[in-house]
Amino acid sequence: MNTLLQRRDVKWGFRSTLILYTLLLIILPIAGIYVQSFSGGVPVFIESIFEPLAWKSIWLTFRLSLIATAINIVIGTMAAWVLHRYRFPGRTLLNSLVDLPFALPTAVGGLMILLLLGPNSWIGSLAHAAGIRIVFAEPAIVIAMVFVTFPFVIRAVQPLLEEADRTQEEAAHTLGASKLRTFFKVLLPQMGPGMISGGMLAFSRALAEFGAVVLVAGNIPGKTLIASVFIFGEIESDNPQGAAAVSVMLLTLSFLVLWIVNTLQSRREER
Template sequence: MGNKVFKATVRSVLIGYLIVLLLVPIGSIYLKGFSLGWDPFWKEVTGPLAWKSILLTIKLSIISTVVEAIVGTIIAYVLVRYTFRGKSLLNSMVDLPFSLPTSVAGLMFLTLLGPASPLGSWLEHFGIKLLYNQFAIVLGLVFVTFPFVIRTVQPLLEQLDPAEEQASFTLGAGRFYTFWKIVFPAIFPGIIAGSMLAFSRSLAEFGAISLISGNLPGKTMVASVYIYGETQNYNPEGAAAISIVLLTLSVLILWIINVLTRGKGRLA
């Protein structure tokens, strides 16, 4: 009897959490975005600056996700398969972007690469500008999403028996062929899941980007900065409309991850 009461209490708490902290805020965004009807919503979303900010956000998020998938997979493989001095420190530093406020990350890049910094001024002497452009946005997005692919690939690599790779080497296969035929199929679900999480996170990034992108409308203004600008311009309906686009994309991505995870579990 006591166990049933405990389970019912836990279930009620979880349902209450979902309703109060997830469903109600998400529902309020959709209600606000469509509060004036479909036509005003569509007008806000397809406005020149709004649409450009959405397309720019998606484009740069895809670029940063591809970079993250490649670099994150390499780093995960090195951390699992190799032993070297400083490995534990590097492994702990992977999670730094999770604990570091993104605005601090933006200030860090601004201090390091800004025109007033020694490195930034030296690079500008050669005509290289790393901030206030789309490259800066990709740089910021790669930093804030850095752990996702690494942390989803690492457990899969740890489950993969190194003897399978050694057997491939013994049979005369090279490193690339062994990785492609033995390692990659085993870690592919982790790469996809981590990449989707990184892409979803990139869509909503604001803190770091707002400091290093320059926020030029139609050029370097991402959707999250555009949303902030609409709230400052007393246009909550416009801000909610763009938020609905990003929120819907994020929900779809999480749904796809869930489907892939369930599929992997059934196959196992």
């Protein structure tokens, strides 16, 4: 093996394989989507995007992802704080449970929501009696998005709390600052970067989510059809042009978010 690895051509063989692998698996396919969507020229692309159902699905995805992200920032920051600061029975268990949505197949996540809130469950029938639709409507989509993106904010805020200096908080307290004031002036700035970067990752994941949502959304065109399910439908009905146009919108938005997160992170590391 040693003599084999010493040989120049074997080394270059390895290296070209690696480059080729990245090129074929990541770069070429992504480029392919952009090429496909503009293959009919810019007017066709614009037409595909502004096709009412396509546009509505993008807008719906964007809006519900924002709501899910906002919910996650609130409950995630709270959970991170409680898990970090307080010692209470079951704390270790809860901390291990945080990653569950990452480990669980998204289709199982969707099925869980369907079983718990669907028309055959008691919560579902109760809500139905009250005239509220949960499953096959917007609330279920938001719940599915919150579920799959739950770990992001917690896992982004936790390390910040661990490295944070508690003396600042104590100083504020000793100097007579009220709890609320301490929270806004000391604790929030400490957790802020994690809330933002965790929230953005959650947002981009929510934009992309398919498995959990497709099972609970009902996928009614123009109403509960989110972008990724719209793309799936277009592929199924053999309309790659429409699928590619919406894909490009979604991809560009996600890349933008990823890029902002990376920039924020490297800026923080430089400091």
